Amino acid sequence: MSTSKNLTNQQVEQIAKLANLPLTREEVQNILPELSSTIKSIEILDELDVKGVIPTSHSLKTTNAYRNDEIKPSLTQDEATNNSKEIVNGVFIVPAVLVKN
Amino acid sequence: MDIKQLTLKETIDCLRNKSISSKELTNSYLESIKTKDPLIQAFVSINEDVIKEAEKADISINEIGNEIWDKKPLLGVPIAVKDNFSVKGMKTTASARVLENYISPYDSTVVKRLKDAGALILGKTNMDAWAHGSSTEYSDFFTTKNPWNIKHLPGGSSGGSAAAVAAGEAVAAIGSETAGSVRQPAAWCGVTGFKPTYGRVSRYGVVAMASSLDSPGPITKTVEDAQILLSIISGKDEHDATTIDESPLSFLKSKPIKGLKLGLPSSYFDNVDKEVSKMVMEGIKILEKMGVRIVDIDLLAPKYSVAVYTILQRSEVSSNLARYDGIRFGEDRSKFGDEAKRRIMLGTYTLSAGYFDQYYQKAQKVRTLIINDFEKTFENIDIILSPTSPTTALELGATEGQFMFGELQDYLVEPSSLAGLPGISVPCGFDEGLPIGMQLIGPVLSEELLASVARGFQEQTDWHKKLSY
Secondary structure, eight states, X not given: OOOOSSOOHHHHHHHHHHTTOOOOHHHHHHHHHHHHHHXXXXXXXXXXXXXXXXXXXXXXXXXXXXXXXXXXXXXXXXXXXXTOSOEETTEEOOOOSSOOO | OOGGGSOHHHHHHHHHTXXXXXXXXXXXXXXXXXXXXXXXXXXXXXXXXXXXXXXXXXXXXXXXXXXXXXHOTTTTOEEEEETTBOOTTSBOOTTXXXXXXXXOSXXXXXXXXXXXXXXXXXXXXXXXXXXXXSSSTTOSSOOOXXXXXXXXXXXXXTHHHHHHHHTTSOSOEEEEESSSTTHHHHHHHTSEEEEOOTTSBOOTTXXXXXXXXXXXXXXXXXXHHHHHXXXXXXXXXXXXXXXXXXXXXXXXXOOOXXXXXXXXXXXXXXXXXXXXXXXXXXXXHHHHHTTOEEEEXXXXXXXXXXXXXXXXXXXXXXXHGGGOOSSSSSOOGGGOOHHHHHHHHHHHHHHXXXXXXXXXXXXXXXXXXXXXXXXXXXXXXXXXXXXXXXXXXXXXXXXXXXXXXXXXXXXXXXXXXXXXXXXXEEEEEEXXXXXXXXXXEOSTTOHHHHHHHHHHHHHHOOGGGOOXX
């Protein structure tokens, strides 16, 4: 990807691919100016000096949290798979990732 | 007695002294929904078993006697819940097509705690899909209307919860806020919205938006009602590692108001509607009469928070929505609405190789500056006070063509959300028949102080007692 602030169609298609979003050609056209204008608006942060500032990932500065490793009842296989459209013998059917030549 | 005019506190008292039954109470709200909701459209779904559950609650109330109230303080009270909270056996759609047919196999912690306290789930309320928005116009299903004027928006994303309470379709409701989604709809609908400290209430079982910000909170008629709900839903949860190691809020002791220092940030009054500013200033006069001292303060301009929030939220959204693959549950990714697609796309861009430092990392650093700014400010004052929203409820259609409607509309609530601070919005007046909200923001874990001041304010005013119905 180039660092140009006005995105190109190609860049938008590449982002859509990374995001696993099936966008139509029309959607790519529509989203391009929207994305470009949002990107411009967030670049206001360049006005601030953040040299030496530590980034925040959790606003309360909490450290890691642990719980006891106890076995407790959880969802049954049926409950966990109930919302899927394709279940065979209690397992999810997923699209093939390896295809035979 | 019109049951729908009672606050949550009054409703509980009536159940306790048996002047109403849970069945009567629940029926009265179902009736109200039946009459009003075709117009207001606050609810996405209604719990079909709620009357049966109310009958069961009545049996417990009659058979067990008074000691039951210690264990189940909300026994028999129907509560409306935003549709991003999982309720076992009910649809949880987050008002999104992708989850249109999804039925939760478990309860979110908030819902479990409500049920353990005896509450009934009345129904699930409409929202902007995935909580992306501040209007409910981005709901994939329909737009909720403001009960004070149905040509206007209720705000959002918890717009259905706020409208349900304001329309007398629910005695109290649960919402969730990432940056403004409890306080802003509460302000626009003339009700009370309490966003607790990040980590005070568990996010377990809530459809995730931006996980480093999401905070469930109550939307109610009064501060007292919000306290009742927060005391039940708050507290550490082993299912959410980000919850704070604190006991549930008790609100047993109210804090003295006299002598408190309240800061007014001048940058929070720029670009605010004249009438909104005026009524907030009137509210401040009332607080001054109660003995608080008003101090002018400077805070980092909210415009930086808008940018930080946009980057962090959209990045986290793109990551959180990556799980929807249409395989294990839900529909496939082509069913995302335009707003979700926009947010996923920007977030993917800001997280992608080569841009991470420039956007996400930078936003996290500015987030640190915002937190430091608040910490420094709270060394000298107790509470920050400002309008909740720069305007009253906007007209239907206001979000059209606005790529960043939510982020721009909510600039007065975003800084405190980024810092994880608690905030409460209370009604402080009207402009042309539409409610105005004033917010109080405190340091982390200051919910008791905020509640004391906000409750004191409601004891001196009756804006919160005005009903749209």
